[in-house]
Amino acid sequence: MGVASRATAGLLWLLVLAAGVTSTPDSSPAPQTMSSTEQLSSTEQPPASEQLSAAEQLSQLVEASVQRVLERRAAAADSSQLEQLQHRLDLLELRAAAGQCQAPWKPVRSELVGGACEEKSEMQHDLKTVQEADPEPTEQPEPEPEPELESPPECDQSPSPLSAYQAPHQRPEKLACARSCLQLRDQGGAPQDGVYWFTGMPVPVLCDFSHDGGGWTLLLTAKSRDGWNLLSVRGRRERSPSLDDNYSILRHADTIRDLGNGTRFAYRIETQAEKGRQRWGGVWVAPRHYSFMAEYPDQTEVICVRKFDKWVYKSTGINKRMPWLHMLNADVGNSPTVLTTNKPGYTWGILLYDEGTTNYQHSPWSHKDATNSGKVLYWMREEFL
Numbered sequence: 441m442g443v444a445s446r447a448t449a450g451l452l453w454l455l456v457l458a459a460g461v462t463s464t465p466d467s468s469p470a471p472q473t474m475s476s477t478e479q480l481s482s483t484e485q486p487p488a489s490e491q492l493s494a495a496e497q498l499s500q501l502v503e504a505s506v507q508r509v510l511e512r513r514a515a516a517a518d519s520s521q522l523e524q525l526q527h528r529l530d531l532l533e534l535r536a537a538a539g540q541c542q543a544p545w546k547p548v549r550s551e552l553v554g555g556a557c558e559e560k561s562e563m564q565h566d567l568k569t570v571q572e573a574d575p576e577p578t579e580q581p582e583p584e585p586e587p588e589l590e591s592p593p594e595c596d597q598s599p600s601p602l603s604a605y606q607a608p609h610q611r612p613e614k615l616a617c618a619r620s621c622l623q624l625r626d627q628g629g630a631p632q633d634g635v636y637w638f639t640g641m642p643v644p645v646l647c648d649f650s651h652d653g654g655g656w657t658l659l660l661t662a663k664s665r666d667g668w669n670l671l672s673v674r675g676r677r678e679r680s681p682s683l684d685d686n687y688s689i690l691r692h693a694d695t696i697r698d699l700g701n702g703t704r705f706a707y708r709i710e711t712q713a714e715k716g717r718q719r720w721g722g723v724w725v726a727p728r729h730y731s732f733m734a735e736y737p738d739q740t741e742v743i744c745v746r747k748f749d750k751w752v753y754k755s756t757g758i759n760k761r762m763p764w765l766h767m768l769n770a771d772v773g774n775s776p777t778v779l780t781t782n783k784p785g786y787t788w789g790i791l792l793y794d795e796g797t798t799n800y801q802h803s804p805w806s807h808k809d810a811t812n813s814g815k816v817l818y819w820m821r822e823e824f825l
Contacts, residue, residue, distance in 0.1 A: 601634025
């Protein structure tokens with residue numbers, strides 16, 4: 441081989457080495473190629489007449505080598521571009537961002553960018569589907585424990601009367617479920633006359649289920665004149681209801697009245713009860729707004745629906761007026777009247793006299809018919825019937 445040939449071979453070997461240094465290895469092995477020297481040595485030498493000059497051969501070899509270098513650089517750029525796209529898609533997957541695909545780099549090939557955008561859209565759709573199917577658990581604050589409410593004691597649907605020998609009565613652990621004598625009557629069954637302690641009532645009451653339809657609550661018993669005045673008439677021996685001793689829960693009467701739903705309530709007056717029941721009195725109905733604690737004589741729209749014995753309204757007897765507390769002129773002691781059906785200053789139709797000395801037993805009631813009131817029983821029922 442001549443000097444020119446050896447120089448040419450050496451130059452080609454240097455170009456091959458340079459091409460190998462500037463290239464970037466791919467993930468897949470590059471196809472094995474024969475070196476230029478091997479190609480030259482393996483081929484038959486053409487005739488001398490057909491051989492190219494050294495300069496021409498060198499030019500061709502340089503051009504081929506440069507072309508291969510450029511192709512390998514382009515392949516390396518494509519590989520780097522794909523890595524950047526993969527990194528970008530990883531970020532998009534983590535952020536799950538929506539919108540158009542806009543890469544902050546300039547792609548080498550448009551088809552790579554388009555494919556990446558389509559793949560990103562598919563990745564976003566898959567990510568959304570997974571999130572909807574299996575949402576990430578969020579920590580919920582623990583609810584505050586609700587305060588435990590003490591359960592009310594059970595009430596008695598079918599109570600029996602309290603023992604009369606236990607007066608004054610103590611509040612029982614289990615009250616009657618009904619709230620009044622009338623409600624107990626309306627529950628059905630056959631309740632007995634006697635003392636009951638109803639739900640919602642601060643005191644026990646005495647019920648009458650035997651007269652005038654039943655369901656009556658005793659408000660007052662005046663066995664004698666002793667101890668009665670404008671204070672004691674409101675409440676006296678409240679925990680000892682009795683038909684045989686002085687007693688009053690008059691101040692609770694309006695509360696019982698309000699348990700009714702009708703437009704009227706009923707009250708009943710019995711006098712001379714020591715001689716028997718339902719004497720010299722009767723049953724009246726009054727408008728719902730009338731009060732048992734009225735202090736003026738203006739509650740006159742009452743109707744007597746039943747009379748006990750024969751009597752008529754008169755100024756010297758029972759008046760057409762609901763009993764009222766005689767507070768007028770009481771401070772100067774002009775009248776001993778405490779509870780009456782008459783006008784101010786009249787001395788008949790009185791249920792209660794002051795405890796001062798008088799000749800009446802226990803108060804003046806009806807002239808000539810029933811001069812002495814005797815034992816007085818005053819009842820109420822929150823409904824007409």
